[in-house]
Amino acid sequence: MEFFYCKNLVFEAENLLDENESIHLIQVLRKKIGDTIQVTDGKGQLFEAIITKASSKKCSIFTNSLLKKVANEFSYELHMAIAPTKNIDRFEFFVEKATEIGVHSITPLLCEKSERKVINQLRIERIALSAMKQSGSLFLPEIKSLTKFAAFVELHKGKRPLICTCSGERTLLQDTIDLKSNNILLIGPEGDFSAKEIELSKAAGALPISLGDKRMRVETAGIYVASIFNMVHQKNQ
Amino acid sequence: MEFFYCKNLVFEAENLLDENESIHLIQVLRKKIGDTIQVTDGKGQLFEAIITKASSKKCSIFTNSLLKKVANEFSYELHMAIAPTKNIDRFEFFVEKATEIGVHSITPLLCEKSERKVINQLRIERIALSAMKQSGSLFLPEIKSLTKFAAFVELHKGKRPLICTCSGERTLLQDTIDLKSNNILLIGPEGDFSAKEIELSKAAGALPISLGDKRMRVETAGIYVASIFNMVHQKNQ
Numbered sequence: 360m361e362f363f364y365c366k367n368l369v370f371e372a373e374n375l376l377d378e379n380e381s382i383h384l385i386q387v388l389r390k391k392i393g394d395t396i397q398v399t400d401g402k403g404q405l406f407e408a409i410i411t412k413a414s415s416k417k418c419s420i421f422t423n424s425l426l427k428k429v430a431n432e433f434s435y436e437l438h439m440a441i442a443p444t445k446n447i448d449r450f451e452f453f454v455e456k457a458t459e460i461g462v463h464s465i466t467p468l469l470c471e472k473s474e475r476k477v478i479n480q481l482r483i484e485r486i487a488l489s490a491m492k493q494s495g496s497l498f499l500p501e502i503k504s505l506t507k508f509a510a511f512v513e514l515h516k517g518k519r520p521l522i523c524t525c526s527g528e529r530t531l532l533q534d535t536i537d538l539k540s541n542n543i544l545l546i547g548p549e550g551d552f553s554a555k556e557i558e559l560s561k562a563a564g565a566l567p568i569s570l571g572d573k574r575m576r577v578e579t580a581g582i583y584v585a586s587i588f589n590m591v592h593q594k595n596q
Numbered sequence: 597m598e599f600f601y602c603k604n605l606v607f608e609a610e611n612l613l614d615e616n617e618s619i620h621l622i623q624v625l626r627k628k629i630g631d632t633i634q635v636t637d638g639k640g641q642l643f644e645a646i647i648t649k650a651s652s653k654k655c656s657i658f659t660n661s662l663l664k665k666v667a668n669e670f671s672y673e674l675h676m677a678i679a680p681t682k683n684i685d686r687f688e689f690f691v692e693k694a695t696e697i698g699v700h701s702i703t704p705l706l707c708e709k710s711e712r713k714v715i716n717q718l719r720i721e722r723i724a725l726s727a728m729k730q731s732g733s734l735f736l737p738e739i740k741s742l743t744k745f746a747a748f749v750e751l752h753k754g755k756r757p758l759i760c761t762c763s764g765e766r767t768l769l770q771d772t773i774d775l776k777s778n779n780i781l782l783i784g785p786e787g788d789f790s791a792k793e794i795e796l797s798k799a800a801g802a803l804p805i806s807l808g809d810k811r812m813r814v815e816t817a818g819i820y821v822a823s824i825f826n827m828v829h830q831k832n833q
Contacts, residue, residue, distance in 0.1 A: 452689060459816045494811045533827055571830045574731045579696045586823035590770055593808045 360397055361388075363420075364488055364499065368400035370422050373411055379485065381418040384410070396420065401491065401499030403429040432498040433461055435542060435592045437585065440466040440511050440520075442548035444577050445474040451486050453578035458490035458500055460585040461592075466503040468511060468545065471553040478505055508556055512563045515543050522565045523580055525551050529569040532584065536591050541566070546580050597634055598625075601725055601736065602657070605637035610648055610658050616722065618655040621647070633657065638728065638736030640666040669735040670698055672779060672829045674822065677703040677748050677757075679785035681814050682711040688723050690815035695727035695737055697822040698829075703740040705748060705782065708790040715742055745793055749800045752780050759802045760817055762788050766806040769821065773828050778803070783817050 363380050376384065376398075384390050392413045398420060399405045405427040412419035439462055443450040454465060465487070467478050484502045491499045512520075520543035521535060535541055545552075545560070552560075557567060570580055600617050613621065613635075621627050629650045635657060636642045642664040649656035676699055680687040691702060702724070704715050721739045728736045749757075757780035758772060772778055782789075782797070789797075794804060807817055 456816050456819065459810065459812050460820060461810060493813070496810070531830060533830065571826065573696065573698060573733070573826070575696050576730070579693050582693065582819055583697060583823045583826075586820045587827050589808060589810070589820075590824050590827070593768060593770065 362397040362399055362405060362492065364401055364492070365398050365420070366401065368398065368404070368406065368422060370406065370425060373419050373421050374398075374408070376418040376420060378416050381414065381416050384418055385413055385415045397426065398422065399497045401488075401497070403432065403497050405497055427497070429497055432496065433589075433592050435588060436463045437461065437588045438464045438466070438543045439546065439581060439584065440468045440506070440544070441546040441581050442468045442470045442473050442577060443475045443478050443505075445549060447475065447478070449576065449578040450475075450478070451483065453581040454483055454486045454502075455490040456578075456582045457585045458487045458496075459494045460582070461589050462500045462585055463498075463542075464501040464503060466511060467505045468508055468547075469505055470508045470548050471556055472550040473548045475548075480504060508552075509559060511545070512560050512565065516563045518543055518564070520545055520560070520565045521568045522552065522557065522560045523547070523570055523584070524557055524567050525569075525574070527554075527557060527567055529567045532568050532570055532587060533591070535566060535568055536588065544584055546577060546584070549577060599634040599636055599642060599729065600657075601638055601729070602635050603638065605635065605641070605643065605659060607643065607659050607662060610656050611635075611645070613655040613657060615653050618651065618653050621655055622650055622652045634663065635659065636734045638725075638734070640669065640734050642734055664734065666734055669733065670826075670829050672825060673700045674698065674825045675701045675703070675780045676783065676818060676821065677705045677743070677781070678783040678818050679705045679707045679710050679814060680712045680715050680742075682786060684712065684715070686813065686815040687712075687715070688720065690818040691720055691723045691739070692727040693815075693819045694822045695724045695733075696731045697819070698826050699737045699822055700779075701738040701740060703748060704742045705745055705784075706742055707745045707785050708793055709787040710785045712785075717741060745789075746796060748782070749797050749802065753800045755780055755801070757782055757797070757802045758805045759789065759794065759797045760784070760807055760821070761794055761804050762806075762811070764791075764794060764804055766804045769805050769807055769824060770828070772803060772805055773825065781821055783814060783821070786814060 398408045406422040407424045408420040408422045522545040643659040644661045645657040645659045759782040
């Protein structure tokens with residue numbers, strides 16, 4: 360059964376669906392007051408709810424029973440910081456695929472060599488939401504706002520993030536994956552991180568890594584990393 | 597340096613570039629007779645060549661020195677048979693990504709539940725070619741013609757292909773990867789293979805496998821598999 364998403368969903372209470380979800384519910388599916396739907400909070404809970412207000416842009420629902428509660432989607436966490444590509448379709452494809460395969464948060468990264476300096480945050484969030492629903496998952500990755508490289512590195516100082524780069528001394532990703540500590544991963548823009556950025560991240564405790572000897576596009580590297588993390592996790596179960 | 601592709605390239609001989617490569621060489625890059633270019637045969641060889649005929653749709657080149665010869669791109673082989681998606685963009689994206697990450701051949705598969713029953717073979721080949729060049733690889737995956745499921749299974753009888761499916765008794769992909777023998781992998785259309793197809797493949801020696809507990813789109817499954825094979829290969833080096 361198709362399910363809906365509502366942020367900050369409260370059990371046994373009236374909750375407001377956002378505009379997109381309301382439009383889909385009322386204008387596309389033509390649901391009415393009193394109809395029952397399924398709704399998730401994107402944090403592992405799935406509820407049964409009744410439509411209490413059927414406005415085409417602002418629906419209300421009352422959550423009357425908890426259908427499913429999943430504590431953790433994975434036994435690992437993966438937080439990816441990645442520079443949006445010049446061609447935004449490629450970045451959006453990455454967001455869709457990473458959500459399907461499994462990722463906890465995505466931080467669009469603004470780097471020295473970034474050609475794309477703005478993104479449509481809401482659109483990226485909608486793509487993640489749609490991929491979550493399509494893959495039947497109850498976990499929505501958090502899409503952070505566009506963050507400057509230096510600010511991201513400063514924020515994760517001491518957490519030993521892995522920084523993917525194409526040159527210099529590096530360790531192979533699969534030799535560094537430690538699901539408990541190395542769960543923050545940085546991928547640079549077309550043209551890679553600058554030497555200055557690599558030095559800055561190393562000074563903050565980051566480990567430069569290689570994805571092997573294939574030259575991959577930004578979004579390919581992102582999907583590759585999500586796949587490897589997922590696979591290693593399943594082996595460790 | 598940008599390089600060109602020429603099928604069945606002969607050393608120390610005059611070779612004809614195809615229409616697309618000729619157009620790019622003459623109309624886009626504005627090269628002339630006597631100019632030097634680099635050209636690959638897509639089988640691991642890179643040559644230096646001189647333009648001998650600069651027609652905008654049919655260029656000739658003379659290969660005068662071998663610049664590079666790579667015997668094998670990987671220590672493994674991966675042959676993927678995959679049902680093209682209803683939305684062809686998704687299939688094309690898979691072809692691009694699989695080429696970047698590494699695949700030896702792609703067979704578009706016609707299955708019982710396939711919604712897409714025709715493909716533009718030339719367009720798919722061009723996408724693979726473009727991805728090969730972009731990733732700096734000298735190996736072009738072979739794009740086979742659209743093949744009926746039963747014919748593919750019959751052709752690979754006894755080779756123990758791995759068939760990805762969402763139900764029934766299955767082994768996890770990473771527990772079955774044996775780079776020497778299990779290098780043929782089947783991925784079905786939206787809605788999965790039919791029960792009849794699974795039975796048919798099992799009777800021909802195929803092993804049903806699972807990609808884990810995430811529900812993935814067809815093209816995501818394809819990229820995931822290519823990533824896992826590549827990663828396992830690098831570990832085995």
